[in-house]
Amino acid sequence: MRTLSGVLLLLLSGCFNPDDILPVHGTVTSPDPVVGQVVRLLRDPQPVSGPTCEDAKPFKETAADEAGNYSFDVFRAQATKLSDFGQFCFRVETTFPSGGAVFSDLLGLSGDVALPPFPDWRAGPSRVGGVLHFEPVMALPLPEGTQLTHRAEWFTDDGGLAWRADDRVLAFDAVDGQLVPTGQELRFDDAALEDFSGVVQLRARVTTVEPEVGPFGANSTTIEVRPGQSLPLAGARVPFSRGLACPEVASPCPLTDGDLTPVDVDAGFAPPFSVSFKLATPVPLSAVVVRGVETEATLMGVVLIGADGGALPLVQQPLPITLWNGGAPTFVRRPRRDGGIDFEARSEPQFVTIALDAGVPVSEVRVGFGGSVTRISEVSLFE
Numbered sequence: 001m002r003t004l005s006g007v008l009l010l011l012l013s014g015c016f017n018p019d020d021i022l023p024v025h026g027t028v029t030s031p032d033p034v035v036g037q038v039v040r041l042l043r044d045p046q047p048v049s050g051p052t053c054e055d056a057k058p059f060k061e062t063a064a065d066e067a068g069n070y071s072f073d074v075f076r077a078q079a080t081k082l083s084d085f086g087q088f089c090f091r092v093e094t095t096f097p098s099g100g101a102v103f104s105d106l107l108g109l110s111g112d113v114a115l116p117p118f119p120d121w122r123a124g125p126s127r128v129g130g131v132l133h134f135e136p137v138m139a140l141p142l143p144e145g146t147q148l149t150h151r152a153e154w155f156t157d158d159g160g161l162a163w164r165a166d167d168r169v170l171a172f173d174a175v176d177g178q179l180v181p182t183g184q185e186l187r188f189d190d191a192a193l194e195d196f197s198g199v200v201q202l203r204a205r206v207t208t209v210e211p212e213v214g215p216f217g218a219n220s221t222t223i224e225v226r227p228g229q230s231l232p233l234a235g236a237r238v239p240f241s242r243g244l245a246c247p248e249v250a251s252p253c254p255l256t257d258g259d260l261t262p263v264d265v266d267a268g269f270a271p272p273f274s275v276s277f278k279l280a281t282p283v284p285l286s287a288v289v290v291r292g293v294e295t296e297a298t299l300m301g302v303v304l305i306g307a308d309g310g311a312l313p314l315v316q317q318p319l320p321i322t323l324w325n326g327g328a329p330t331f332v333r334r335p336r337r338d339g340g341i342d343f344e345a346r347s348e349p350q351f352v353t354i355a356l357d358a359g360v361p362v363s364e365v366r367v368g369f370g371g372s373v374t375r376i377s378e379v380s381l382f383e
Contacts, residue, residue: 018077022109025071028064028094028102030120037064039094039118041072047086053105056091068117079109096120099228104221116208116223123202123227125152130189132165137204137225147207149324152186154233156198160260161292161377163192163351169320172298181323191287191353191382193235195258200231205324239289241381244277255379262292262349262375272297274368275379282307282361283383290367292349292377295319297369302354305364315356319369322348347374 028037042056064070072092079088087108092115095101102118123134132152142148147168154163171182188200207222239256246253254263255275265273273295288302298319304312325348365381 018075018080018082020076022074022076022079022111022113023071024074024090024092024106024109024113024115025069026092026115026118027068028070028096028118028120029068030096030098031122032097032120033066034064034068034120035066037068037070037094037096038062039064039070039092041074042091042093043078044089044091046088047081048089048107051107053089053091053107056089059090074109076109094118096228098122101226102223104223113221116206116221118223119225121204121225121227123229125200125202125227125229125231127188127200127231127233130187130192132186132188132200132231134202137227138206145209145211147209147323147326149205149322150186151203151205151324152188152200153203154188154196154198154200156196156260160196160198161349162194162196162198162260163188163291164349165351166322166324168323170323171320172318179321182320184320187353188233189353190235190237191289191380192351193233193237194289194380195235195238196260197234198232200233202227202230207326237382239380239382240279240283241277241379244279244381246275246277246379248275255376258378260291260377262294262377264375265373271372272368272370273373274366276364276366277379277381278364279362282363284359284361285356285365285381285383287356287382288354288365288367289380289382290350290352290354290376290378291380292351292375293369293373294347294349294375295369295371295373296347297371297373299370300352300354301368301370302356303366303368304356304362305366307361307363309363312360312362315354317352317354319350319352324348349375349377 028034039062041060043059044053044056060072062070090106091103093103098120100120104115121137125134138148149166149168151166156162165186167186169182170179173180204225205222207220209220241256244256246255300319301314301316303314
C-alpha cells in the first residue's frame with residue numbers, strides 16, 4: 001500500500017494535466033526464470049474510500065522481461081476523477097507458477113511509482129518443538145527504512161481460524177515501561193493445536209519508508225507476499241473443558257463447544273469482561289487457551305479457585321499489539337443501503353496460551369480482560 005501524501009501535495013499545488021503519464025514499475029524475482037511473468041494492474045472503479053483496494057477490477061496487464069522488470073503507464077485522467085479530483089485506488093499483483101503471490105495497493109497516483117521487488121517466496125514451513133520454522137521472505141538484517149512482519153494462520157478443514165501468530169508485535173518493556181517493537185517465535189504448541197486439524201498458511205508484509213519527508217510526512221509502500229507452500233497440522237489433545245457451561249455468556253456455552261465461530265459478547269457486558277467455568281470435579285490446571293478474542297485490553301488474567309473455595313494468586317499476562325497493520329486497527333467493510341461503503345474499525349483477533357502450575361486441584365476458573373471484549377471464539381482448559 002502506498003500513502004496519499006504525494007497526491008495531496010499535487011492537488012494543493014494546483015498542477016493538473018490529464019495527459020500526464022504516471023509510470024508504475026518494479027521487478028519480480030524468483031529462483032526460476034521470470035521472463036514472461038504476468039503482472040496485473042487493477043483499478044477500483046470508485047475513488048479511494050478505504051484503506052485497501054480489495055474491490056479493484058482488472059485494468060492492465062504486462063509481462064516481465066528477462067531481468068524481471070515490468071512497467072505500466074497510467075494517464076493522470078485514469079488515476080483521478082476529473083469532476084472532483086477524487087483519487088482511484090490501484091492494486092499491482094502477480095502469481096508465480098510455484099503458487100506464490102504478491103500484491104501492493106496504491107491509494108492514489110501522483111507521479112513515478114517504483115515498487116519494491118515482488119519475490120517468489122519459498123518459505124518451506126515446518127513445525128519443530130511447538131514452534132513454526134520457515135525461511136523469511138527477506139534476508140536479515142533488513143535494510144534501513146524497511147519493516148517486515150510474518151503472519152501464520154491455521155485454518156481448519158471447515159474454514160475456521162484455529163490459531164494465528166505474528167512474529168513482530170508491540171510488547172511491554174519492563175525496563176523502560178513502554179511498548180516497543182519486539183520479535184517473537186510463531187508458537188504452535190500442543191495446547192494450541194487441541195484436537196483440530198487443518199492447514200497453516202503464511203503471509204508477510206514488507207513496508208518500505210522513503211527517506212524524503214515532505215509536508216505530509218514520508219511516503220511508504222507495503223507489499224503483501226504469500227508463499228506457494230502451506231503446512232498441514234493436526235492436534236490430538238482434547239481439553240477437559242469441552243462442554244462446560246458459561247452462563248454469563250449463553251447456554252449452552254458457545255465458548256467450549258469446539259466450534260470456532262466468533263461469538264459476539266459485547267451486548268450486556270460492561271467492561272471489564274470476564275467469564276467463569278465451574279468444574280464438576282477439581283483437577284490440576286496446566287494451561288488456558290483463548291482463541292479469537294477481540295479486545296482493546298492490553299492485559300488478561302486468570303483466577304483459580306481451589307477445591308476448598310479459596311482463590312489462588314491472580315495470574316496475569318500482557319496482550320501484545322500486532323504490527324501487521326503497523327499498529328493500526330483492521331477495517332471491515334460495511335455496505336450501506338444507498339450502495340456506499342462504510343468501514344468499521346475492529347481489533348485484531350488474538351490467540352493466547354497461558355501456562356499455569358496451580359500446584360493444587362482447582363474447582364473454578366475465571367478468565368478476564370482489562371477492558372471490553374467484542375468477540376471471542378473459544379476458551380479451552382487443559383490438565
